[in-house]
Amino acid sequence: MVPLHAHSVHVGKRGRLQARRHPDSLRRSHVDLEVIIPAYNEAGRIASTLTQTVDFLAVQPWSSRIVVVDNGSVDETAALVHRISxxxxDAVPISVLGCSRRGKGAAVRRGLLSGTSRYTGxxxxDLATPLATLTEAMAQLAGGAAAVIASRHAPGSTFVVPQHIGRRMGGTAFRALTKSKVxxxxxxxxxFKFFERDAxxxxxxxxxxxxxxxxxELLLRLQDNDASIVELPVAWTDGAESTFRPFQDGVASFASVIQLQKATS
Incomplete structure (x- = not known):
């Protein structure tokens, strides 16, 4: 199989999809799977996260790389990633990318578009979704799925540690808001979301x-392209150290989705 080349993308004057290689991708060897971990001030747990992830990936039948995207951290996140690497x-190489534009979406986007692997995600x-979920995700992708996403609300899913009531109420309202869109x-x-690169x-x-x-929006665009999305029920653990703030971030969440609805209606 010929490896897919890493690129960032833009639309040319005639609407043709064009590609530009990302400089970082030219320094990374080809692997089957690249795992992106967005990180903002994660010095307290990034070492444990990387150790557990490497231990898991090292014994899988596919080759892997971990890419930590440092989203403007002001602690020792990047330095710790380099040290742990x-x-x-080299059993599972670890790369670090910087992302000066704030927001998890920006960090994830930078990581996803920087790679060379056939599969990425x-x-x-906080490893709230068990690492073992990757085994089924890769099986579904190899079987033809365009995207495989973990779900805390699909039939069969469970909460190992229950969500705080504020997050639970906000999540219910958010799902109602997006239900008609996706x-x-x-x-x-x-x-936790993984993809076939072309899709x-x-x-x-x-x-x-x-x-x-x-x-x-990413799921919406996949559906617009008739790409198949598989939703996996998981045993999810609500992290005590989560940086999500139910009120402030909840308001921002609703505002961003309403803006998206206006832009795509």
Whole structure:
């Protein structure tokens, strides 16, 4: 199989999809899967996250790379990633990308578009979704799915540690808001999503959101392109150290999705 080349994308004057290689991608060897981990001030847990992820990936039948996207952290996140990379060796290489534009969506976008792998995706640094979910995700992608996303609300999913009531109420309202936009998807916001690169690139070229609406718009663009999306029920753990603020971030979430609805209606 000929490796897919890494690129960022734009639309030319005649609407033709064009590609530009990302400088970082030219320094990264080809692997089957690139795992993007967006990180903002994650010095307290990034070492544990990377160690667990490397241990898991190192024994899988596919080759992998971890790409940590440092989203403007003001702590020692990047330095710790470099240190852990040296300590853990080359079985699963770890790269660090900087992203000066604030927002998880911007960080994820930068990571996803910087790679060379046939499959790529992201999960949050808190490992709220079990790493073992990747096994089924890769099986579904190899079987022809364009996207595989974890779901906290699909039949069969469970909460290992219950969500705080504020997040639970906000999540219910948010799902009601997005239900008519992304049809058939129970959970647009779970921080675990993996993709086949060609399908991802075709959807990403149409995306404009970089904030809380990023996940919603990406899934919407995939559906617009008739790409198949598989939703996996998971046993999810609500992290005690989550940086999500129910009121402030909840308001921003609703505002970003309403803006997306206006832009795509």
């Amino acid at each position: 040296r300590e853990l060796g 992201f999960f949050d640094a 049809k058939g998807i129970q959970d647009t916001q779970c921080g 991802l690139t075709a959807a990403m070229v149409q995306c404009r959101s970089t904030g809380f609406a990023f996940d919603v």
